[in-house]
Amino acid sequence: MARKKVALRYIHNRSRRCVTFEKCRNSLMKMAGELGTMCNTKACVLVYGEGSSVPDVFPFHADAVPILNRYKDMPDLVQFKNTVSQEEFLIQRITKLKEEANKFQRERENREILILLHKAMLGGILDVHELTLVGPKLEVILKNLGERIAKISQNSEPIGLPTTSAIGHQQHRHGASEDVSSASVAVNGLA
Secondary structure, three states: OOOOOOOOOOOOOHHHHHHHHHHHHHHHHHHHHHHHHHHOOOOOEEEOOOOOOOOEEEOOHHHHHHHHHHHHHOOHHHHOOOOOOHHHHHHHHHHHHHHHHHHHHHHHHHHHHHHHHHHHHOOOOOOHHHHHHHHHHHHHHHHHHHHHHHHHHHHOOOOOOOOHHHHHHHHHHHOOOOOHHHHHHHHHHHO
16 A cells, blocks of 8 residues: 655644654664665764754764764865755745746646647637637747658658649549649649
């Protein structure tokens, strides 16, 4: 049975908060131990509980002191390379969320426009507002199609579209009464 995703926010119920703190702290210390064992690294964890003046230390206080001293002796550039303040973190997070919101907004608008295009293709009538939405998207689609056709025609040999005289000959042979000029317009429109 999969665990349900827990909302990342402050837990107001004190007893639930204490139980969650214990579980997460123990899990964090267990992961630090596994990281040290599997990757042959030195790792320590300091966790200050709510209202606690002495931190919980993993693995032991004596083992953690040399690791922390080594960290303190590092130059500031290396030591603080990946650290950010709360304000910087929130700014980065807000920027990322705004980008995601804009992306979802563009995707929603594109879906709405594609629905309107489909409606127009099925013979539906679009009002002025819908036409103003569809117009720029239709221009982009036509431009992309033109670029694709140009690219395909450059990369491959001509397909050998039938000429006007060949179409006229086929129509007379099969007894078709359509005008040859409309076929030539269709062929010229494809080229």
